[in-house]
Amino acid sequence: EIVLTQSPGTLSLSPGERATLSCRASQSVSSSYLAWYQQKPGQAPRLLIYGASSRATGIPDRFSGSGSGTDFTLTISRLEPEDFAVYYCQQYGSSPSTFGPGTKVDIK
Amino acid sequence: QVQLVESGGGVVQPGRSLRLSCAASGFTFSSYGMHWVRQAPGKGLEWVAVIWYDGSNKYYADSVKGRFTISRDNSKNTLYLQMNSLRAEDTAVYYCARDLWELSREYSSPFYYWGQGTLVTVSS
Numbered sequence: 001e002i003v004l005t006q007s008p009g010t011l012s013l014s015p016g017e018r019a020t021l022s023c024r025a026s027q028s029v030s031s032s033y034l035a036w037y038q039q040k041p042g043q044a045p046r047l048l049i050y051g052a053s054s055r056a057t058g059i060p061d062r063f064s065g066s067g068s069g070t071d072f073t074l075t076i077s078r079l080e081p082e083d084f085a086v087y088y089c090q091q092y093g094s095s096p097s098t099f100g101p102g103t104k105v106d107i108k
Numbered sequence: 109q110v111q112l113v114e115s116g117g118g119v120v121q122p123g124r125s126l127r128l129s130c131a132a133s134g135f136t137f138s139s140y141g142m143h144w145v146r147q148a149p150g151k152g153l154e155w156v157a158v159i160w161y162d163g164s165n166k167y168y169a170d171s172v173k174g175r176f177t178i179s180r181d182n183s184k185n186t187l188y189l190q191m192n193s194l195r196a197e198d199t200a201v202y203y204c205a206r207d208l209w210e211l212s213r214e215y216s217s218p219f220y221y222w223g224q225g226t227l228v229t230v231s232s
Contacts, residue, residue: 001170035218037153044203044222045153056220088153090218096169097216099153 002027002091004100012108019076021103023089028069033093036065036074039102040085048087049074079105110134110221112204117226120194130187130204130223138162138182141207141217144189146200147225156202157189160213167215172198194230201225 003026013019023034032052037045047056049065052072062077076083084107089100116128130142144156157168157178166178177190187204205219 037219044225045219047208047218047220050208050218056218090153090155092214092216092218095167095215097155099155101152 001096002029002094002098004089004091004098006087006089006100006103008103009101010104010106012106013079014108015079015081017079019074019079019083019105021074021076021087021105023067023072023074023100025070025072025091029072029091030093032068033091034065034067034072035090035092036063037088037090038083038085039088045088076105110206112206112221112223114202114204114223114226117202117228119229119231121232122195122230124194125190125192126194126228128189128191128202128204128226128228130189132185132187132204132206135206136210137180137185139210141212141214142178142180142187143205143207143216143219144178144187145203145205145219145222146198147203148197148200151200154200155216158216159187161207161211165213191228194228196230199228199230201227 005024007022034052036049039045053065086102086104111133113131143158159166159178175193179188203225204223206221207217
Protein backbone atom coordinates (compact mmCIF):
# COMPACT_ATOMS: atom_id res chain seq x y z
CA GLU A 1 0.00 0.00 0.00
CA ILE A 2 1.27 3.48 -0.88
CA VAL A 3 1.43 5.72 2.19
CA LEU A 4 0.97 9.45 1.57
CA THR A 5 2.48 12.03 3.92
CA GLN A 6 1.34 15.65 3.82
CA SER A 7 3.18 18.66 5.14
CA PRO A 8 2.82 20.87 6.94
CA GLY A 9 0.04 19.62 9.17
CA THR A 10 -1.26 23.16 9.56
CA LEU A 11 -0.49 26.24 7.49
CA SER A 12 -1.41 29.63 8.96
CA LEU A 13 -1.63 32.33 6.32
CA SER A 14 -3.43 35.57 5.55
CA PRO A 15 -5.82 36.20 2.63
CA GLY A 16 -3.85 37.15 -0.46
CA GLU A 17 -0.82 35.08 0.49
CA ARG A 18 0.51 32.11 -1.43
CA ALA A 19 0.01 28.60 -0.04
CA THR A 20 2.28 25.67 -0.89
CA LEU A 21 1.18 22.22 0.28
CA SER A 22 3.27 19.08 -0.06
CA CYS A 23 2.30 15.44 -0.56
CA ARG A 24 4.99 12.76 -0.50
CA ALA A 25 4.40 9.11 -1.42
CA SER A 26 6.19 6.09 0.06
CA GLN A 27 6.71 4.79 -3.48
CA SER A 28 6.31 6.17 -6.96
CA VAL A 29 2.75 7.05 -7.96
CA SER A 30 2.16 5.48 -11.35
CA SER A 31 1.26 7.76 -14.23
CA SER A 32 1.03 10.71 -11.83
CA TYR A 33 -2.35 9.41 -10.67
CA LEU A 34 -2.45 11.97 -7.85
CA ALA A 35 -5.45 14.10 -6.91
CA TRP A 36 -6.07 16.96 -4.48
CA TYR A 37 -9.27 17.71 -2.59
CA GLN A 38 -10.56 20.56 -0.46
CA GLN A 39 -12.90 19.83 2.44
CA LYS A 40 -14.80 22.25 4.63
CA PRO A 41 -16.54 21.28 7.90
CA GLY A 42 -19.73 19.30 7.37
CA GLN A 43 -19.18 19.01 3.62
CA ALA A 44 -18.05 16.30 1.26
CA PRO A 45 -14.60 16.73 -0.28
CA ARG A 46 -14.33 18.77 -3.49
CA LEU A 47 -12.00 17.60 -6.26
CA LEU A 48 -9.50 20.31 -7.21
CA ILE A 49 -6.74 18.59 -9.19
CA TYR A 50 -6.31 15.18 -10.82
CA GLY A 51 -3.48 13.66 -12.82
CA ALA A 52 -1.16 15.73 -10.60
CA SER A 53 -1.76 18.94 -12.56
CA SER A 54 -5.15 18.96 -14.30
CA ARG A 55 -7.75 21.26 -12.76
CA ALA A 56 -11.19 19.77 -12.29
CA THR A 57 -14.18 21.43 -13.90
CA GLY A 58 -15.07 24.73 -12.26
CA ILE A 59 -11.90 25.07 -10.20
CA PRO A 60 -10.36 28.59 -10.25
CA ASP A 61 -6.94 28.94 -11.83
CA ARG A 62 -5.40 30.13 -8.55
CA PHE A 63 -5.22 26.39 -7.75
CA SER A 64 -2.40 24.51 -9.45
CA GLY A 65 -0.76 21.13 -9.00
CA SER A 66 2.67 19.86 -9.90
CA GLY A 67 5.05 17.00 -9.29
CA SER A 68 5.70 13.41 -10.28
CA GLY A 69 7.08 10.20 -8.86
CA THR A 70 6.93 10.58 -5.10
CA ASP A 71 6.75 14.37 -4.61
CA PHE A 72 3.71 16.48 -5.39
CA THR A 73 2.67 20.05 -4.62
CA LEU A 74 -0.59 21.96 -4.50
CA THR A 75 -0.20 25.72 -4.83
CA ILE A 76 -2.86 28.32 -4.14
CA SER A 77 -1.48 31.48 -5.70
CA ARG A 78 -3.50 34.02 -3.69
CA LEU A 79 -5.66 32.81 -0.84
CA GLU A 80 -9.29 33.87 -0.91
CA PRO A 81 -11.41 33.78 2.28
CA GLU A 82 -13.22 30.67 1.00
CA ASP A 83 -9.94 28.74 0.58
CA PHE A 84 -9.40 28.21 4.30
CA ALA A 85 -10.10 24.50 4.68
CA VAL A 86 -8.45 21.09 4.91
CA TYR A 87 -6.69 19.73 1.83
CA TYR A 88 -6.12 16.04 1.08
CA CYS A 89 -4.06 14.29 -1.55
CA GLN A 90 -5.10 10.91 -2.98
CA GLN A 91 -3.22 8.41 -5.10
CA TYR A 92 -5.36 6.29 -7.40
CA GLY A 93 -2.70 4.52 -9.42
CA SER A 94 -2.24 1.54 -7.15
CA SER A 95 -4.68 -0.59 -5.22
CA PRO A 96 -5.80 0.29 -2.65
CA SER A 97 -6.30 3.96 -3.35
CA THR A 98 -5.00 5.94 -0.38
CA PHE A 99 -5.38 9.45 0.99
CA GLY A 100 -2.94 11.61 2.88
CA PRO A 101 -3.73 12.78 6.43
CA GLY A 102 -4.52 16.32 5.29
CA THR A 103 -3.15 19.84 5.64
CA LYS A 104 -5.29 22.43 7.38
CA VAL A 105 -4.99 25.94 5.97
CA ASP A 106 -6.20 28.39 8.56
CA ILE A 107 -6.35 32.14 8.90
CA LYS A 108 -3.34 33.77 10.54
CA GLN B 109 -27.43 17.49 -12.52
CA VAL B 110 -25.61 14.60 -10.88
CA GLN B 111 -26.95 13.65 -7.47
CA LEU B 112 -25.83 10.97 -5.06
CA VAL B 113 -27.96 10.48 -1.95
CA GLU B 114 -26.88 8.09 0.77
CA SER B 115 -29.21 6.55 3.34
CA GLY B 116 -29.27 3.77 5.89
CA GLY B 117 -26.88 5.08 8.50
CA GLY B 118 -27.60 5.02 12.22
CA VAL B 119 -26.52 3.64 15.56
CA VAL B 120 -25.78 -0.09 15.68
CA GLN B 121 -24.26 -2.39 18.28
CA PRO B 122 -20.88 -4.05 17.73
CA GLY B 123 -21.20 -7.31 15.82
CA ARG B 124 -24.47 -6.31 14.16
CA SER B 125 -25.15 -5.49 10.50
CA LEU B 126 -26.28 -2.46 8.52
CA ARG B 127 -26.94 -1.81 4.84
CA LEU B 128 -26.24 1.55 3.25
CA SER B 129 -27.79 2.71 -0.01
CA CYS B 130 -26.79 5.40 -2.48
CA ALA B 131 -29.44 6.59 -4.93
CA ALA B 132 -27.94 8.06 -8.10
CA SER B 133 -29.50 10.41 -10.63
CA GLY B 134 -28.53 12.82 -13.38
CA PHE B 135 -26.16 10.46 -15.22
CA THR B 136 -26.08 7.00 -16.80
CA PHE B 137 -25.48 4.99 -13.62
CA SER B 138 -24.68 1.78 -15.48
CA SER B 139 -21.69 3.45 -17.19
CA TYR B 140 -19.74 4.42 -14.06
CA GLY B 141 -17.79 2.63 -11.40
CA MET B 142 -18.92 3.52 -7.89
CA HIS B 143 -17.05 3.72 -4.61
CA TRP B 144 -17.59 3.99 -0.88
CA VAL B 145 -15.25 6.28 1.06
CA ARG B 146 -15.49 6.83 4.81
CA GLN B 147 -14.32 9.42 7.29
CA ALA B 148 -14.15 8.76 11.02
CA PRO B 149 -15.14 11.74 13.21
CA GLY B 150 -12.40 14.36 13.09
CA LYS B 151 -10.18 12.12 10.95
CA GLY B 152 -9.09 11.79 7.33
CA LEU B 153 -10.55 9.97 4.35
CA GLU B 154 -10.36 6.20 3.83
CA TRP B 155 -11.32 4.45 0.61
CA VAL B 156 -13.52 1.42 1.40
CA ALA B 157 -14.64 -0.36 -1.76
CA VAL B 158 -15.25 -0.10 -5.51
CA ILE B 159 -17.57 -1.87 -7.90
CA TRP B 160 -17.06 -1.58 -11.63
CA TYR B 161 -19.77 -0.10 -13.83
CA ASP B 162 -21.06 -3.51 -14.89
CA GLY B 163 -20.60 -5.14 -11.48
CA SER B 164 -17.97 -7.50 -12.87
CA ASN B 165 -15.30 -6.65 -10.32
CA LYS B 166 -15.24 -5.51 -6.73
CA TYR B 167 -12.28 -4.50 -4.57
CA TYR B 168 -12.07 -3.76 -0.86
CA ALA B 169 -9.79 -2.14 1.67
CA ASP B 170 -8.10 -4.70 3.90
CA SER B 171 -9.84 -3.17 6.92
CA VAL B 172 -13.27 -4.27 5.65
CA LYS B 173 -12.47 -7.30 3.49
CA GLY B 174 -14.61 -10.29 4.44
CA ARG B 175 -17.06 -8.14 6.44
CA PHE B 176 -18.40 -5.61 3.90
CA THR B 177 -19.96 -6.29 0.49
CA ILE B 178 -20.45 -3.69 -2.21
CA SER B 179 -23.17 -4.25 -4.80
CA ARG B 180 -25.27 -2.33 -7.29
CA ASP B 181 -28.62 -2.53 -9.03
CA ASN B 182 -28.28 -0.77 -12.36
CA SER B 183 -32.03 -1.08 -12.97
CA LYS B 184 -32.67 0.96 -9.81
CA ASN B 185 -29.66 3.32 -10.15
CA THR B 186 -28.64 2.35 -6.65
CA LEU B 187 -25.37 1.39 -4.96
CA TYR B 188 -25.26 -0.62 -1.73
CA LEU B 189 -22.85 -1.42 1.06
CA GLN B 190 -23.71 -4.40 3.25
CA MET B 191 -21.76 -4.07 6.48
CA ASN B 192 -21.55 -7.14 8.75
CA SER B 193 -19.68 -7.79 12.00
CA LEU B 194 -19.45 -4.08 12.67
CA ARG B 195 -16.75 -2.77 14.99
CA ALA B 196 -16.33 0.49 16.89
CA GLU B 197 -13.60 1.48 14.42
CA ASP B 198 -16.15 1.38 11.58
CA THR B 199 -17.80 4.48 13.05
CA ALA B 200 -17.64 7.10 10.32
CA VAL B 201 -19.48 9.16 7.77
CA TYR B 202 -19.83 6.97 4.69
CA TYR B 203 -19.80 8.69 1.31
CA CYS B 204 -20.61 7.19 -2.05
CA ALA B 205 -18.58 8.63 -4.92
CA ARG B 206 -18.56 8.22 -8.68
CA ASP B 207 -15.67 7.42 -11.00
CA LEU B 208 -14.54 10.48 -12.91
CA TRP B 209 -14.53 8.61 -16.23
CA GLU B 210 -17.17 6.32 -17.66
CA LEU B 211 -16.63 2.67 -18.52
CA SER B 212 -13.45 2.58 -16.44
CA ARG B 213 -11.79 -0.73 -15.58
CA GLU B 214 -9.38 0.70 -13.03
CA TYR B 215 -9.02 0.03 -9.31
CA SER B 216 -9.77 3.62 -8.51
CA SER B 217 -10.33 7.10 -9.81
CA PRO B 218 -10.44 10.71 -8.75
CA PHE B 219 -13.87 11.53 -7.32
CA TYR B 220 -15.63 14.59 -8.69
CA TYR B 221 -19.12 13.65 -7.50
CA TRP B 222 -19.79 12.75 -3.88
CA GLY B 223 -22.92 12.22 -1.85
CA GLN B 224 -23.59 14.18 1.33
CA GLY B 225 -22.65 11.20 3.49
CA THR B 226 -24.47 9.07 6.05
CA LEU B 227 -23.22 8.61 9.60
CA VAL B 228 -22.73 5.11 10.98
CA THR B 229 -22.09 4.86 14.72
CA VAL B 230 -21.10 1.51 16.17
CA SER B 231 -21.61 1.56 19.90
CA SER B 232 -23.12 -0.53 22.65
